[in-house]
Amino acid sequence: MNKSLVPLMAAICVTFCLHSPKAFAEDTPPQTVFGKLDNMVLSTGLGRVRLMDPSGKITWSCKAKNVHDCWMLESGNVLFADGCVTEIDPKTDEIVWKYTPDNTRDGAFACQRLENETTLVGENSTGRILEIDKSGKIVFQLKVEPFRENNHHNLRMVRKLKSGNYLVCHSGAKLVREYTPQGKIIFEVEVDSLAFSAVRLESGNTLVGHIGHLTEFTPEGKAVWQFSNEDIDGVVISMMCDVHVLPCGNIAVGIYSAYKDGEGNGMFEITRKKKLVWRYSNPGVDRNMMGVQVLNPQGKPLSDFPLR
Numbered sequence: 001m002n003k004s005l006v007p008l009m010a011a012i013c014v015t016f017c018l019h020s021p022k023a024f025a026e027d028t029p030p031q032t033v034f035g036k037l038d039n040m041v042l043s044t045g046l047g048r049v050r051l052m053d054p055s056g057k058i059t060w061s062c063k064a065k066n067v068h069d070c071w072m073l074e075s076g077n078v079l080f081a082d083g084c085v086t087e088i089d090p091k092t093d094e095i096v097w098k099y100t101p102d103n104t105r106d107g108a109f110a111c112q113r114l115e116n117e118t119t120l121v122g123e124n125s126t127g128r129i130l131e132i133d134k135s136g137k138i139v140f141q142l143k144v145e146p147f148r149e150n151n152h153h154n155l156r157m158v159r160k161l162k163s164g165n166y167l168v169c170h171s172g173a174k175l176v177r178e179y180t181p182q183g184k185i186i187f188e189v190e191v192d193s194l195a196f197s198a199v200r201l202e203s204g205n206t207l208v209g210h211i212g213h214l215t216e217f218t219p220e221g222k223a224v225w226q227f228s229n230e231d232i233d234g235v236v237i238s239m240m241c242d243v244h245v246l247p248c249g250n251i252a253v254g255i256y257s258a259y260k261d262g263e264g265n266g267m268f269e270i271t272r273k274k275k276l277v278w279r280y281s282n283p284g285v286d287r288n289m290m291g292v293q294v295l296n297p298q299g300k301p302l303s304d305f306p307l308r
Helices: 003-019 021-027
Strands: 033-035 041-044 048-052 058-063 069-072 078-081 085-089 094-099 108-113 119-123 128-132 138-143 158-160 166-170 175-179 185-190 197-200 206-209 213-217 223-228 239-245 251-256 267-270 276-280 292-294
Touching (some): 041 251, 078 108, 108 158, 158 197, 166 197, 251 292
Antiparallel strands (some): 078 085, 108 119, 197 206, 206 213, 267 276
């Protein structure tokens, strides 16, 4: 071979290798996070709970059923509700606590670890709000209405507030209510679709995720802010479910049935001015991403009492 052609042939080889589709597919994973994400994110997926780093890489996952709610605990364990409520140690994948209702298909879709180490459970199948201790003993229960036997949409997110009251989403009835421990209703709003999630803000207002909208209500029930899933041009957003209000005021959202015809997003974060911060899109993977909790870069909760 003419020695003068060697550098040229080497250059051609390097160029081909760099731009070969096979090399790209093997060496560079597809982009799934668009925008600025600096933190890790715990979320529910299609049949699993998953921990994602800022690049979109899944660093841990756990197989589950149809998961609605998930929490990263201060201990580093993960608590989630998929009909049952399970606490798992991600380091060993050992189940360290579990509550199993009589009806596991439509059983428990909401959970929350309380300060006294009991676990709040929203039991959809019975319409009960439960607090359960480490031994599995029910130490508090409240039956709430409306309730229909064997209905898939009696309850979605249930949260115990700092006041000791309970904020409850009656998804099928399209109602969000606040109950005292005695069962008295002291706050109620009706929304236009399934009432999936509700967060009591520091202002005293309540932010509700109800599929097509996020709406903020005053204690008197007046809507003072709203975000529609059509408010961001060019970004396909399906059914908005769980919301996490971050300490900075931004809102992270998990999306059910996220993709259609290869378009859509499973999670996103917006500012209060409705500007997109980041979105996660991976069509064909984890399309039912209801629960979402944004963590710090080390995978720890952002605050002692996350607003979600």
